[in-house]
Amino acid sequence: MQPQLSVIIPTHNRPHLLPLAVRSALQQTYAELEVVVVDDASDPPVQLPADPRVRILRLDPGRGGAGARNAGTEAARGRWVTYLDDDDVLLPHMAAVSIAALEAAPQTAFPVGVLSGLNKVNEHGEVLLTRLPPAHCPKGDHFFLEEPEPGRSPHTKQTLVVEREVVLAIGGWDETFRSRVHSEFFLRLNPACTLIGLPTVTYHLLTHTGTRVSGNPKLRQESFNQLIEKHRAAFEAHPKMFAEFVYKHAQTSYAMGQTSAALTHLLWALRLHPRHISAIAAHTAIDQMRQSLRLITPTRALPSA
Numbered sequence: 001m002q003p004q005l006s007v008i009i010p011t012h013n014r015p016h017l018l019p020l021a022v023r024s025a026l027q028q029t030y031a032e033l034e035v036v037v038v039d040d041a042s043d044p045p046v047q048l049p050a051d052p053r054v055r056i057l058r059l060d061p062g063r064g065g066a067g068a069r070n071a072g073t074e075a076a077r078g079r080w081v082t083y084l085d086d087d088d089v090l091l092p093h094m095a096a097v098s099i100a101a102l103e104a105a106p107q108t109a110f111p112v113g114v115l116s117g118l119n120k121v122n123e124h125g126e127v128l129l130t131r132l133p134p135a136h137c138p139k140g141d142h143f144f145l146e147e148p149e150p151g152r153s154p155h156t157k158q159t160l161v162v163e164r165e166v167v168l169a170i171g172g173w174d175e176t177f178r179s180r181v182h183s184e185f186f187l188r189l190n191p192a193c194t195l196i197g198l199p200t201v202t203y204h205l206l207t208h209t210g211t212r213v214s215g216n217p218k219l220r221q222e223s224f225n226q227l228i229e230k231h232r233a234a235f236e237a238h239p240k241m242f243a244e245f246v247y248k249h250a251q252t253s254y255a256m257g258q259t260s261a262a263l264t265h266l267l268w269a270l271r272l273h274p275r276h277i278s279a280i281a282a283h284t285a286i287d288q289m290r291q292s293l294r295l296i297t298p299t300r301a302l303p304s305a
Contacts, residue, residue, distance in 0.1 A: 119131075
């Protein structure tokens with residue numbers, strides 16, 4: 001059977017997590033798929049139970065997350081591709097609802113990709129938060145630099161299903177990036193491809209105590225600056241969301257103990273769009289105050305802002 005969808009799973013040294021991700025891909029209600037596991041120089045090499053739908057592609061030396069995604073895309077046999085992190089899982093209907101939406105999309109001269117919702121889930125299976133993607137990002141937009149509708153979030157990039165040829169046409173994933181890989185990719189994808197957002201949760205982002213590339217403070221700073229330098233024209237064309245992007249980076253820097261970087265980026269955000277950042281900061285302060293009051297007086301109703 002020729003698969004229509006290739007689920008590409010890049011992995012490195014996560015033998016305790018990978019089988020759950022692979023199993024979630026194999027348990028899809030959509031049958032016409034293959035799973036391409038890209039072993040990015042794991043030690044020991046990846047071993048999985050034999051299944052005709054699963055292929056293991058070994059890279060040695062490793063090429064990093066972006067390189068593993070590129071290798072998987074090049075090896076994929078499906079018309080459509082999606083990328084599953086080795087520490088996350090797909091819900092059983094993910095492939096079916098995504099492919100159905102792609103097949104129902106109006107036939108146009110330009111390509112279309114689909115995003116769906118995700119839950120962040122802790123080790124007990126409790127949902128910590130839910131994110132739904134922007135409903136419609138037309139070709140020519142810049143995804144997270146556009147203002148999303150209320151209740152929608154661009155932080156759903158892991159759920160992408162798109163034609164393999166589109167990924168190849170835009171040059172694949174930039175292997176010079178170690179962090180901010182998805183953000184960089186989408187700044188090239190959306191200008192070439194319309195993105196449709198489905199109000200359906202299909203993906204679980206799992207919290208765990210293992211290492212993540214995004215948890216490396218030095219790497220996050222370097223990749224943040226690299227991203228802005230590469231796509232400076234796009235950022236400067238969207239000053240409001242550029243400022244919000246820098247402000248959120250300042251928040252993350254502070255949470256990771258990088259106080260000097262946090263202050264630098266907070267001041268930068270304020271210079272970019274003072275009114276918007278002041279409003280966000282005020283809203284954040286109110287939320288923090290409410291949370292503090294809840295901890296002190298949990299049974300007392302709080303007034304509306």
